[in-house]
Amino acid sequence: MSFQNDLTRAQAEVQEELDRLLAAFGEDPVAEAMRYATRGGKRLRAFLALESAALFNVPRARALRVAAAIECVHAYSLIHDDLPCMDDDDLRRGQPTVHRKWDEATAVLAGDALQTLAFEIVADPATHPDGAVRAELVLTLAQAAGGGGMVLGQALDIAAETAEAALTLEQISELQRLKTGRLLEWPCRAGALLAGADPAPLLEYAAKLGLAFQIADDLLDVEGDSEKAGKALRKDAEAGKATFVSLLGVEPARAEADKLIEQAKMSLLIYSPKGATLADTARYVVTRDR
Amino acid sequence: MSFQNDLTRAQAEVQEELDRLLAAFGEDPVAEAMRYATRGGKRLRAFLALESAALFNVPRARALRVAAAIECVHAYSLIHDDLPCMDDDDLRRGQPTVHRKWDEATAVLAGDALQTLAFEIVADPATHPDGAVRAELVLTLAQAAGGGGMVLGQALDIAAETAEAALTLEQISELQRLKTGRLLEWPCRAGALLAGADPAPLLEYAAKLGLAFQIADDLLDVEGDSEKAGKALRKDAEAGKATFVSLLGVEPARAEADKLIEQAKMSLLIYSPKGATLADTARYVVTRDR
Numbered sequence: 056m057s058f059q060n061d062l063t064r065a066q067a068e069v070q071e072e073l074d075r076l077l078a079a080f081g082e083d084p085v086a087e088a089m090r091y092a093t094r095g096g097k098r099l100r101a102f103l104a105l106e107s108a109a110l111f112n113v114p115r116a117r118a119l120r121v122a123a124a125i126e127c128v129h130a131y132s133l134i135h136d137d138l139p140c141m142d143d144d145d146l147r148r149g150q151p152t153v154h155r156k157w158d159e160a161t162a163v164l165a166g167d168a169l170q171t172l173a174f175e176i177v178a179d180p181a182t183h184p185d186g187a188v189r190a191e192l193v194l195t196l197a198q199a200a201g202g203g204g205m206v207l208g209q210a211l212d213i214a215a216e217t218a219e220a221a222l223t224l225e226q227i228s229e230l231q232r233l234k235t236g237r238l239l240e241w242p243c244r245a246g247a248l249l250a251g252a253d254p255a256p257l258l259e260y261a262a263k264l265g266l267a268f269q270i271a272d273d274l275l276d277v278e279g280d281s282e283k284a285g286k287a288l289r290k291d292a293e294a295g296k297a298t299f300v301s302l303l304g305v306e307p308a309r310a311e312a313d314k315l316i317e318q319a320k321m322s323l324l325i326y327s328p329k330g331a332t333l334a335d336t337a338r339y340v341v342t343r344d345r
Numbered sequence: 346m347s348f349q350n351d352l353t354r355a356q357a358e359v360q361e362e363l364d365r366l367l368a369a370f371g372e373d374p375v376a377e378a379m380r381y382a383t384r385g386g387k388r389l390r391a392f393l394a395l396e397s398a399a400l401f402n403v404p405r406a407r408a409l410r411v412a413a414a415i416e417c418v419h420a421y422s423l424i425h426d427d428l429p430c431m432d433d434d435d436l437r438r439g440q441p442t443v444h445r446k447w448d449e450a451t452a453v454l455a456g457d458a459l460q461t462l463a464f465e466i467v468a469d470p471a472t473h474p475d476g477a478v479r480a481e482l483v484l485t486l487a488q489a490a491g492g493g494g495m496v497l498g499q500a501l502d503i504a505a506e507t508a509e510a511a512l513t514l515e516q517i518s519e520l521q522r523l524k525t526g527r528l529l530e531w532p533c534r535a536g537a538l539l540a541g542a543d544p545a546p547l548l549e550y551a552a553k554l555g556l557a558f559q560i561a562d563d564l565l566d567v568e569g570d571s572e573k574a575g576k577a578l579r580k581d582a583e584a585g586k587a588t589f590v591s592l593l594g595v596e597p598a599r600a601e602a603d604k605l606i607e608q609a610k611m612s613l614l615i616y617s618p619k620g621a622t623l624a625d626t627a628r629y630v631v632t633r634d635r
Contacts, residue, residue, distance in 0.1 A: 080492050085500035089492060135457060140449035159430035160503055163453065164496050167425060167460065171491030174464045178483035187476025193468035193483050201461030202370050202379060206454050210375035213450055 058335040062102060065122075068115075069101040070094070072123045076176060088153050088165035089172070092130045095148045099268075099340065100125040100242050106332050107246020107257055117182055121192065121245045124176040128200050128238060131169035134162050136209070142290075149285035170200070183249060191248055199237035208234025221297040228266065235272075236265030256325050263319035264337050270312040271341040273298040277305065312341045348625040352392060355412075358405075359391040360384070362413045366466060378443050378455035379462070382420045385438045389558075389630065390415040390532050396622050397536020397547055407472055411482065411535045414466040418490050418528060421459035424452050426499070432580075439575035460490070473539060482538055489527035498524025511587040518556065525562075526555030546615050553609035554627050560602040561631040563588040567595065602631045 073093045080086035101122035108118035137144040137152040138159060145155050154162035176182065177192045198204055211230045215222050222230065240261035247254035273291065277300050281288040291298050300308045319337040323330030363383045370376035391412035398408035427434040427442040428449060435445050444452035466472065467482045488494055501520045505512050512520065530551035537544035563581065567590050571578040581588050590598045609627040613620030 081497070083497065083500045083504060085496060086492055131457075135453055138449075138453060140453060159428075161500075163425055163428060163430060164499055164503075165492075166457075167421075168492030168496040170457065170460055171487050171496070174483055175487035175491060178468075178480045178487060180480075185476065186478070186480040189480040190468045190470075190476040190483070193464055193480070197461050197465035197468060201465060202376055202455075202458035206375060206458040206461070207371070207373065209454055210373045210451075213454075214373060 058332060058339065061106075061332055062098075062339070065102050065105050066098045068119060069098050069105075069122050069126060072119045073126060076123055076172070084157050084161045085164045085168060088134075088157055088161050089130075089169055091150075091156065092134050092153055092165060092169065093126060095150070096126070096129070098122075098126065099336075100129055100238060102336060103239065103261070103264075103333075104242030104245055106336060107243045108249050109332070110246065110257075110326050110329050111250030111252050113246065113249040117249055118246065120176050120179070120182045121242065121249065124173040124196070125238065125242045125245070127169045127173040127176065128196070131166040131173070132200075132205060132209075132238070134166035134169070138162055141209075141213075144287055146286050149282075188248060188251070192245055195244055195248070196241055199241040204233055204237040205235075208232075208237070216294065216296065224299070224302050227297060227299060227302070231269040232262070232265060235269055236262065239265045239268060256322050260319045260322040260333065260337070263315045263322065264340060267312045267315035267319065267337065268340045270299045270308050270315070273300040274305065274308060274312070276300075316341055348622060348629065351396075351622055352388075352626075352629070355392050355395050356388045358409060359388050359395075359412050359416060362409045363416060366413055366462070374447050374451045375454045375458060378424075378447055378451050379420075379459055381440075381446065382424050382443055382455060382459065383416060385440070386416070386419070388412075388416065389626075390419055390528060392626060393529065393551070393554075393623075394532030394535055396626060397533045398539050399622070400536065400547075400616050400619050401540030401542050403536065403539040407539055408536065410466055410469070410472045411532065411539065414463040414486070415528065415532045415535070417459045417463040417466065418486070421456040421463070422490075422495060422499075422528070424456035424459070428452055431499075431503075434577055436576050439572075478538060478541070482535055485534055485538070486531055489531040494523055494527040495525075498522075498527070506584065506586065514589070514592050517587060517589060517592070521559040522552070522555060525559055526552065529555045529558060546612050550609045550612040550623065550627070553605045553612065554630060557602045557605035557609065557627065558630045560589045560598050560605070563590040564595065564598060564602070566590075599631075606631055 077090045077093060080089060104122040104125055105118050133147060134153045136142050137147055138154055144152050146152065153165055173196065174193055177196060178189050182192065183189050200206065208230055212234055215230065240258060243257040243261040244254045247257055275284060276288050276291050279288050303311060316337045320334045323333055367380045367383060370379060394412040394415055395408050423437060424443045426432050427437055428444055434442050436442065443455055463486065464483055467486060468479050473479050498520055502524055505520065530548060533547040533551040534544045537547055565574060566578050566581050569578050593601060606627045610624045613623055
């Protein structure tokens with residue numbers, strides 16, 4: 056129960072931080088949509104930031120800013136992903152997607168502004184007194200999110216849909232490392248950077264966690280309950296898309312995810328006993344919504 | 346002729362810098378679209394960065410990075426502005442817009458990645474050895490571009506299209522200060538920040554220049570040659586949109602722009618005689634494409 060308590064407390068704190076940061080914006084539809092799109096969600100990325108920072112006793116207020124920033128990037132990517140020209144989704148976290156509740160122009164602009172806000176939050180002196188740390192956080196976040204990171208993953212994903220040959224397991228791993236892995240890695244890195252600590256063990260942890268996360272997502276798409284997930288499912292199979300599950304089969308995919316989680320937990324031994332919550336987080340990632 | 350020489354030389358240098366920075370990306374359509382969208386253009390924002398930095402003898406290599414960054418933000422904003430759900434434009438700088446040459450998904454992602462790249466460029470140690478300067482550049486760029494800056498201006502512009510009452514002159518000034526003014530102001534500010542100098546006189550210059558720029562844009566929309574401009578014109582009148590020109594009339598609008606240019610030049614006297622090129626730039630802004 057302690058893990059669930061920690062997560063629930065973190066979710067409330069992160070929401071409060073986001074509400075505070077977004078209160079500065081006005082009453083125009085884009086500002087409303089920014090607030091709407093940053094409500095709810097599991098806050099996995101934020102929690103990774105908070106728990107990574109907690110390993111090094113980083114002041115909570117600083118960790119919360121980094122946590123809020125990564126949730127802004129995540130929300131921006133979901134808004135744009137859901138657009139009719141991308142995945143064309145009507146439902147997100149059990150609510151209408153931004154372009155369904157407002158319109159496409161509002162969705163494009165709200166996503167744009169949430170990306171900008173993430174960098175504004177990180178670069179602000181309140182995040183860390185040392186400007187070099189803030190600049191390093193900005194640089195690594197941009198590398199994770201941009202055309203060599205998440206957006207490249209999305210571009211490869213779109214290209215795969217019209218490609219003649221289905222992706223190999225290796226290609227799917229690389230695509231997912233970019234598309235979802237880089238934004239799971241960054242909050243772990245940020246926790247270490249805020250403390251001036253070596254991020255290497257956390258990056259190792261995040262790499263395993265990221266792959267396990269994607270396998271769990273593929274399993275959810277096959278086995279999950281769309282009402283519980285709050286979004287459309289069975290989309291991969293309908294699109295004839297190669298996934299970890301379509302290539303490995305359900306049970307071997309589950310076994311692979313379990314193996315990755317054990318490897319992720321190994322990377323945390325160096326922080327023992329402080330890494331317990333991050334270890335629980337790895338386990339949580341493959342059991343969520345099932 | 347010296348001004349035109351300076352501008353032409355700067356355009357070539359900025360293109361070279363952008364080509365170098367964008368060479369790191371792959372051959373996927375999003376990367377190609379990023380390169381495509383950062384070719385051409387007058388490079389006014391980049392030139393403002395270079396000339397503001399030159400006032401303080403900032404090393405050219407640093408100024409060029411800031412110049413490239415603001416052109417990335419500008420290119421991102423144009424790609425998203427041109428989308429069917431926004432202005433729905435087919436032509437930009439005399440070439441097909443990104444969503445016409447590729448598709449909407451590629452345009453959304455290329456714009457997203459160009460915004461990210463701007464922050465990556467600014468936060469990189471090559472931009473300035475002092476991390477606090479880099480963080481301040483990131484922070485002010487985010488404030489200029491985001492939901493309290495350019496994107497807010499775009500949101501207000503969209504809202505004005507469906508509003509019952511036409512905008513007043515004061516409301517148009519405020520909207521344009523956000524929508525185009527903030528991204529003309531930032532490169533001027535950045536030139537001073539790179540040198541640790543007080544940006545106040547340059548911000549005053551940029552405020553006048555920004556309004557004059559918008560009046561010139563409105564005049565161009567009414568009087569210009571769309572072939573020469575490389576984009577669709579007469580859009581404001583067709584949309585029944587209130588502009589400086591529709592509210593003031595052609596000749597008074599031109600007189601107002603001329604007055605603003607003289608005020609902009611006054612703000613540069615403190616740098617005399619070094620501000621001559623920025624003074625010429627102000628003049629250039631109201632005579633371009635006519």
